[in-house]
Amino acid sequence: MRVGVVTFPGTLDDRDALRAVRIAGAEPVALWHGDDELADVQAVVLPGGFSYGDYLRAGAISRFAPVMEKVVDAANGGMPVLGICNGFQVLCETHLLPGAMIKNAHRSFICRDQPLRVENTRTAWTSDYQQDQVIRVPLKNQDGQYVSDERTLSQLEDEGRVVFRYAAGATHGPAGFESNPNGSRNDIAGVTNAAGNVVGLMPHPEHAVEAGFGPDEPGAGTRTGTDGLGVFTSVLRSLVA
Known part of the structure; x- marks a missing residue:
């Protein structure tokens, strides 16, 4: 199976995303923001970063990249x-x-x-x-506060479209933001569309x-660091289901 990862300026x-795809067992395919086709991939990842310098708004320019029309x-x-960090911003x-x-x-x-x-x-x-499984993965952002109008927020909650929520247990961060690191509404860390294919x-x-190499579980005595791998193995499972 081929999973594409888009690179923007x-x-x-x-x-890192290409490597995660490979470790999960798929063929990683590098896609460029100027591409006008998706190279026969079966899934796409929009990775993190600061596309186009986050000018105007984070993700606001990337949405007009030629490859995004195809995505x-x-x-x-x-x-x-899948949109991760800046990729989440682009999806919004x-x-x-x-x-x-x-x-x-x-x-x-x-x-x-x-x-x-x-x-x-x-x-x-x-x-x-x-x-309700609690996993531990790295977080790094400055534009990470998820907001929406009340109607949309209620719809997301009612339809079960909140995919990930910030949980307690972080060891450091700004005072008052120990659990929710950025002030996101309802502690939302990730959402999905109604069909469940876009996250x-x-x-x-x-x-x-x-x-x-990833985060360890406090008190576990060993570093596991693989809590994020399930995201990439899940999509492979969904493609063969």
């Missing part, structure tokens, strides 16, 4: 699409996902290992997790895919 985590069409046709800007990402409530860049609770295991990107999240599962 200013993307930082494309190589939007493919997503609307059912192809699994394209309206593949509802809501918007704004500056962190504490107005500071944050970088830490972040516990997440898995709220929805029915998406293309989360089926390898257990309901966006702010934390970085691609940085927690190999034992010994």
Whole structure:
């Protein structure tokens, strides 16, 4: 199976995402923002970074990249699409996902290992997790506060479309933001579209895919660091289902 990873000017985590795809067992395919086709991939990842320098708004320029026209069409046709951090912002800007990402409530860049609770295991990107499982993956952002109008927020909650929620257990961060690192509404860390094939999240599962190199579980005595791998194995499972 072929999983594409898009690189925009200013993307930082494309190589990490390509590596995560390979470790999960798929063939990683590098896609360029100027591409006008998707190279026969079966899923797409929009990785983290600061595409186009985050000028105007984070993700606001990337939505007009030629490759995004193909990604939007493919997503609307059912192809699994994942947006991580800046990729989540791009998905919101394209309206593949509802809501918007704004500056962190504490107005500071944050970088830490972040516990997440898995709220929805029915998406293309989360089926390898257990309901309410708490995982730990790196988080790094300055525009990570998820907001939406009350009607959209209620719809997301009522339809079970909150995929990841920030959980307690972070070891450091700005005062008052120990659990919710950026002030996101309802502690939302990730959401899905109604069909479940498009998912966006702010934390970085691609940085927690190999034992010994990702976040460790406090008190466990050993470093596992693979909590993010399930995101990438889940989509492979969904493609063969």
